[in-house]
Amino acid sequence: MLHGHGNDGYQYSREIWADFSTNVWYGKEPEGxxxxxxxxxxxxxxxxxxxxxxxxxxxxxxxxxxxxxxxxxxxxxxxxxxxxxxxxxxxxxxxxxxxxxxxxxxxxxxxxxxxxxxxxxxxxxxxxxxxxxxxxxxxxxxxxxxxxxxxxxxxxxxxxxxxxxxxxxxxxxxxxxxxxxxxxxxxxxxxxxxxxxxxxxxxxxxxxxxxxxxxxxxxxxxxxxxxxxxxxxxxxxxxxxxxxVHPPIEDLLTDKEQFVNQLKSLGFVNIFESCTHFFLCQIVHPDAYDLKRFLLESFSILIRDASNFRGLGPGYFRLATQRPEKNGLLINALKEWKMLSY
Structure with missing residues (x-):
């Protein structure tokens, strides 16, 4: 698969403000x-x-x-x-x-x-x-x-x-x-x-x-x-x-749990249990492709449409935990999506 992975922001003409599509550590390369x-x-x-x-x-x-x-x-x-x-x-x-x-x-x-x-x-x-x-x-x-x-x-x-x-x-x-x-x-x-x-x-x-x-x-x-x-x-x-040079995994996983709880509180996103900072989500309708397009066009937020993973359907997407302030941007964007779609 040459295309269809996460971290594909380079394919879009707009600046990405928050990239949840990549499971690379968000803290950048080690100091020095x-x-x-x-x-x-x-x-x-x-x-x-x-x-x-x-x-x-x-x-x-x-x-x-x-x-x-x-x-x-x-x-x-x-x-x-x-x-x-x-x-x-x-x-x-x-x-x-x-x-x-x-x-x-x-x-x-x-x-x-x-x-x-x-x-x-x-x-x-x-x-x-x-x-x-x-x-x-x-x-x-x-x-x-x-x-x-x-x-x-x-x-x-x-x-x-x-x-x-x-x-x-x-x-x-x-x-x-x-x-x-x-x-x-x-x-x-x-x-x-x-x-x-x-x-x-x-x-x-x-x-x-x-x-x-x-x-x-x-x-x-x-x-x-x-x-x-x-x-x-x-x-x-x-x-x-x-x-x-290791990322602060304990802090990252703590942020992830807070992020997951915020997502669950929205009432329309199903979160699957994960042992890492990234996790799989599912919405019932419309589908992850439409959600990805909405978040990108309206908020310059990028998620990973996971519908092309074998065994997953059109409602699946993957998120990787970012800094709390960026996690908050996604939560607010999803609230708007909920008002428009549900």
Missing amino acids: MKEYIFDQWNTINSYPEVIGESFADKISRHYGLNSRQVLVVNGTTESIYLLAQLYAGKKTTILTPTFSEYEDACMAFHHTITYMPWPSDLASQPLDADLVFICNPNNPTGKIISILQLEKTIRKHPNCLFAIDEAFIEFTLFNESALKLLSRYDNLLIMRSMTKAYAIPGLRLGYILAGEQKMERLKSIKQPWTINTMALAAGHFVFDNFLK
Whole structure:
């Protein structure tokens, strides 16, 4: 899907005053990152590292892994398409509703795809697949699968690779990374994003953690120079200042609960439980497309129309918590929408 994601404000001619469509941390990039990156400006006169080797070394030391277990990528999307290419023509299961690029990548490489509704007990579900994509925490629902359920499932299906997308793990207090399982299971791969929690989606940066044999196969098909020098500089900055640059998740989730309560008080928005700062909403009528257009044209507010997620209908939309004053702008705009539409 080239279009149809959130954060699509660039497609509109008007200035966006409040963007609820993106689940990127609203607090901007970490303090000092901009200056650090600009200090590296002269590096653009040379080619970047072929596969970000120095950054992979730093990541591996941080997590206590072998550097051969780390692959730096151009955002999680490159991870997804690399896996789809590696498993071209195989059987893949995708837990839905979820990020559309899993499906798009698998279709591009002729997978046989099975869709599984997000389970209450994954370990009890039958699986007939070579590859399983699990977004944990999930986008767009913000739901999680416990590490216990994951381990049971991974152990039960040793011939299936479980690709766990942890792009949003920094935005929850209730999820444990699958990282500790990596040394126990060869059929586990973890995808991490650097763009969400550190607010640098325009730089495109992420990494894969997996066993050495799986990583060698991925490296054999990876294109060179997909990570530019500015993105690598940002990655080094984050890991050099790791304890200082995380978003204040407890404060963010407190704001989210207040925001959710305000939305519920409107009386016409159904809110689905989420463990992250973003969450799924539903209106009965007219539909999310009309609501998005109204908010954009009347208030320069952008939301994520979620009707194009597999398994969701026209009334679904996703919101990501913003600063309280911007949350208030949306609440007031929705009150006006209610007067006009209900």
